[in-house]
Amino acid sequence: MSIPIIKMIGANSSSKKRKMKSAKYYGLQNFLQPGCPISLSGSFRDNVRRFLQECGQPEDYKVEGMPIWCTFLVHENRGFVLPLYTFEECVNNSLQPLCDHCRCSGWSHHFVSKRKYHFIIPIDNEWNKPIKDGVLDLQTHILHGLIHCNGFGHLLCINGIEGGSNFICGREVMDLWDRICTTLHTRKISVVDVSKKRKMDLRLLYGISYGHTWFGRWDYKFCHGSFGVTKEKYEQALQILSTLELNNIIQDLKNCSIKKTISRYRDLSETQLATIRDLFRFMISLKFRTPQIKDSKPKPRLTSINKSTMKEKQARCRKFSNLAAKLDSRWHVRRLEHVAKVVVDALKEKKSENRNGMSRQEVRDTARQHIGDTGLIDYVLKSMNNVIVGGYVVRRAVNSTTGVLEYSLQDTLENITQEPEETDRVDSVIPKYKSGSGSDVYRDLTFLYYHLLLNSDSDVVVFAVRTVLDSKNFSKEWPFHDDADEYLRFICKVIPLVTTELNLETGLYKRKNSVGEELVVPLHATVHELKAAAEAAMRDTYCIMENLKVREIVELEGVDDDEVIFGALESGSEISVRGSGVDLLTTSDLNYEGGADNWVVNCKCGARDDDGERMVACDLCEVWQHTRCSGIDDSEVVPPLFMCYKCCDSIGPHMKHDGTGFTDWMMMPVVTNAHSNLFY
Structure with missing residues (x-):
């Protein structure tokens, strides 16, 4: 065949x-x-x-x-x-x-x-x-x-x-x-869920409709939230939103269009729609059942596109502002554009010196002088190739001499083929639908999503929506299990290991223990063979374990190396080994995935670890906190000198909000009474 x-x-x-x-x-x-x-x-x-x-x-x-x-x-x-x-x-x-x-x-x-x-x-x-x-x-x-x-x-x-x-x-x-x-x-696999459909956040839409995100179909569950959101707060917020009574919503609303839309779908349903979960779930299912009828008329030629494709092969460029608007990013578009401008300024300065490009690391290091969020910088750099920023074209290519990926700047738009705007093609390529089609269902769903959730007059709903939207990190874990076969399986950890995780009371560092490694050995393996397997697994997996030499297995202390482990250790259990050749006290860039820096996060929202959101460090105590929780808008640049509210309270008067910005006697943007966008 x-x-x-x-x-x-x-x-x-x-x-x-x-x-x-x-x-x-x-x-x-x-x-x-x-x-x-x-x-x-x-x-x-x-x-x-x-x-x-x-x-x-x-x-x-x-x-x-x-x-x-x-x-x-x-x-x-x-x-x-x-x-x-x-x-x-x-x-x-x-x-x-x-x-x-x-x-x-x-x-x-x-x-x-x-x-x-x-x-x-x-x-x-x-x-x-x-x-x-x-x-x-x-x-x-x-x-x-x-x-x-x-x-x-x-x-x-x-x-x-x-x-x-x-x-x-x-x-x-x-x-x-x-x-x-x-x-x-x-x-274990993690995912940052920022997926959207028709500009609706699916983690909110599906969370209300089904009690889980779209990825929840495959058992991805809440991992951790941003801005101090916990699993309990997340589940409580979903419970409140999904159980909103439609009768109460209709009674409280003055908007007749919302009432008519809800009533129309309640009439269409064969079962009673009592809550917003019932309504959203029905509308989503109705969309999939409704056939989409395309117009049989031939599509007109896309003149603006065909003209550009008739030219010589040229690298298509698009405005970075248009690209940023379409990215499903956790950062605001204005922040993405600001980073792009910083990158262009760095390339302009480099070009004026020697007309050479800059490696990714050079661009990143320069941008960090102006922007503290390295995750944001990395995200923007991934998208900066053949993009137009402020009249300049940013290119990304491999330097044929050094073999290093470099960014360069072209200061003219001549002979550049720009990608056509969305309006040049939308009308001629989107199929038309008859009334009552799936397209209308999504239009109505989007209408209700914005008016009932994002623009709600209820503080309870607003806080609950913000809590769900601040929950982006989900994960799926495959539990360790022992198959019924001819092998023994263990989770192996190396001890003692120096730990460095911060104790907020003592100010000392003490990091969590790293995860163990899976071992699979034959059923009749000896103690010596188990030691060798543990040593080989650790050396093969982790950079820091390159020189590990396993001396003993804690659970088999006193047992001869020639003894068979079957019967002495239960398959599927966790074991610990002691050895030498691992030095965590020596600073190395390849020790921990989080790097050698010991960041201290202690934000008023409750966050105690990096959650991927924008942060700023206090210049006095060097503790990091969210810019949002410190009164710095996403569109605002982090000030060159910043003090957290604790340090500000200890050395100076409280700050005042003047309606246009946050200022005090040291010109440091600090908020003493900022509300927390969380639902309790």
């Missing part, structure tokens, strides 16, 4: 065709179902290697020094073939050895893993093209997941039909990602 392959944009090279003919193909829906095509019983670090060996085909080139494997997946119903690429990133050779995603997920205390594995499905029109430098920074991938070799990872990007794909929907991509994680024995 021959497999039809849809020819994608761009011509295939002969080598690519030969490679695809000789490659293995797997059905998309069945790939990595139990036993298909492989069964894995080891830890993630071992399973991923076997997966690449048996299911991946090595590419004959590298990207940024990373080896690449490709796995071809065939959609059983539609017949197209899509590539799943796996990249192995070695942190010793990486430009970004530390993981900002771990830091914002509460995993700063994790030891730095030696390898990261990136699982990427590019956007459709890139399927037949070689992978280029900068692939890890793109936000347009159909799928981008990162997993450290210790089994902890992050889902970074999902784009289905509405995200730009013409062939595969988001649910199918998530099903595939979930099977990858399950089969390879991933331990």
Whole structure:
């Protein structure tokens, strides 16, 4: 049986065709179902290697020094073939050895893993093209997941039909990602949910409608909130919002349009719609049941687009302001634009000196002099390629001499093909719908979403909505379990380890213990073999364990090395080993994923760790707190000199709010009576 392959944009090279003919193909829906095509019983670090060996085909080139494997997946119903690429990133050779995603997920205390594995499905029109430098920074991938070799990872990007794909929907991509994680024995995956639909935040819409986010279908649950939001506050806020009575809403509202909209859908429903959860859930289900009727008239030619495509091949540029408005970012658009302007100013200064470009690290370091949020800087830099900022074009390319990715500036817009504005194409490519179609349901849903939730007159609803929107970090954990086979499994930790986590009362540092590592040994392994397995696993996984020498197993103290461990240790338990060669007192950039710095976070909202939101450090006590909680608007620049409210109270008079900004006798923006946007 021959497999039809849809020819994608761009011509295939002969080598690519030969490679695809000789490659293995797997059905998309069945790939990595139990036993298909492989069964894995080891830890993630071992399973991923076997997966690449048996299911991946090595590419004959590298990207940024990373080896690449490709796995071809065939959609059983539609017949197209899509590539799943796996990249192995070695942190010793990486430009970004530390993981900002771990830091914002509460995993700063994790030891730095030696390898990261990136699982990427590019956007459709890139399927037949070689992978280029900068692939890890793109936000347009159909799928981008990162997993450290210790089994902890992050889902970074999902784009289905509405995200730009013409062939595969988001649910199918998530099903595939979930099977990858399950089969390879991933331990925990985090995701920052900022997904939207028609400008509605899905974590709010789905939270009210179903009690969980869209990712909750795959068991992703609340991990931690921003601005001090806890799991209890999050669940309480969802409970309050989802149980709002429609009768009370209709009675209290003066807006006749809202009343008519609610009444119309209550009349359409065969069951009683009593609460806002009932209403939203019904409207979402009605949208999926309602057929969308497209206009049969031929589409007019897109004149503005066709004119540009008739020119010579040129790099398309788009205004950064337009791009920023479409990004699902936790930062305000004005903040993204401000960072872009800082980057352009740095490139202009560099260009005036020697007309050379700047490496990513140089741009990052320069921007940090003006912007304290490194996560925000990294996010903007990922998007800055062929973008227009204030009359300048920012380019990103690899320096052919140094091999380093550099940013450069072009100060003229001549011979630049700008991407057409959205208004140039929307009217001619969006299908028209008849009255009562699914499009109308979403229009009404958006109308109710904004008026009943975002613009509510109730303080209780406002605080509850803010609590849900401040909850972006979710995670899924695969519990450690002992299979009924011929192997023994343990979670192994190394002790004693010096810890450095801050005690707010004593001012001393004491970091959480790092996670243990999975061990899999034969049923009749000896104590000596278990020690060797623990030593090999730690050395293979963590940079700091490179010279580890295991001396003893705490639970088997006094037992001879030749003794069999079966019966002495229970499979599936946690064990501790002592050894030498690990020095946590020596400052190293490759000790912890959160870096060598011991940040102290103590914000009035209750936050005690970095939650990924914008923060500012007090210049006296050096304690970090949120800018939002300190009265600094997202659109405002962090002042060059800042004092927290505690230090300000201790040395000077209280600040006053004058309606235009926060000032005091030292010209430091501090708020003493700012309310907390949380629901209690």
